[in-house]
Amino acid sequence: MKKTVLVTGADGFIGSHLTEYLVAQGYKVRAFVYYNSFNSRGWLDTIDEKVKAEIEFFAGDIRDPNGVRTAMEGIEEVYHLAALIAIPYSYHSPDSYVDTNIKGTLNVLQAARQLNTQRVLVTSTSEVYGTAQYVPIDEKHPFQGQSPYSATKIGADRLAESFYRSFDLPVTIVRPFNTYGPRQSARAIIPTIISQLLAGVEEIRLGDLRPTRDLVYVQDTVRGFHAIAKSAKTIGEEINIATQQEISMGELAQQLIQLINPQARIVQEQERLRPEKSEVFRLLGANEKIKQLTGWQPEWGLEKGLEETVGWFREKGKGSGYRADQFVV
């Protein structure tokens, strides 16, 4: 009989790819979906019918302890991805980030404790490290809460550790670096640039061109999650998912310009949504630990990943709310 696992945030960007990947690996997935978006189940509505047959939808709210507990009944393995993820909006509404990211994670941990869940993966982020104090950033790098978003992820990350130490809950904290690929929301850098270029915009407006990121293709990220869940050696650990390569935002934009419209040029915007001290200037992750504990390694180079992403946006990105004039930094 197929094992059923729970994915929270299953209709989000990484969550939907993870759900499909887990189905391909022979699991049934209980997909915890925000009740408010239940009738338009996001990307999960667009996937193959055969895959959908292996998915059981559960409409709830991660902030509701009873709903989370009910969703987790009978489940041995939980991938907790539900979160508010946009950094700029966290400046305006930090309390909603506390509720969803910290309280939501606490609800999952409490339910796992009550139900004796065998395996819990809590999704943290490279943002917990803030601007690199040394590179590559390993899992022992100090935390710096440079935005309310990252502060709430640090809170959730530490709560997860505390449940491992206090109650021996079999938790692993997963810290993916910047994931990109098909279906990513337009508020992130790569979809923003691609959608502008595809719409024929010739002046690509960006914030600061210098910050660097370690960009992980979404298929590598979801393989990383699964590899971590499969290995007993990862219990109680914090684990980066990173390529150990970095690229500046200026270089990234140039690469996309070359792929889509070499006539276009970058215009640096003075107006910023991220205060200077809040901007994370350098993220380059170490991936030794995940390699050592699970054998995972990245399979997608940036060139191939960007080509695939651009291809998806050309084909399917249209009509899905992407706007050429969107600009967020």
Ligand SMILES: Cc1cn([C@H]2C[C@H](O)[C@@H](COP(=O)(O)OP(=O)(O)O[C@H]3O[C@H](C)C(=O)[C@H](O)[C@H]3O)O2)c(=O)[nH]c1=O
């Ligand atoms: C959207 C946009 C971004 N930027 C700059 C701001 C950053 O220096 C960089 C990357 O921004 P992006 O929003 O794509 O990603 P991060 O701010 O690194 O955060 C993302 O990756 C981490 C891991 C998470 O944990 C966050 O949830 C996720 O949102 O490009 C611009 O200059 N212009 C733009 O239009």
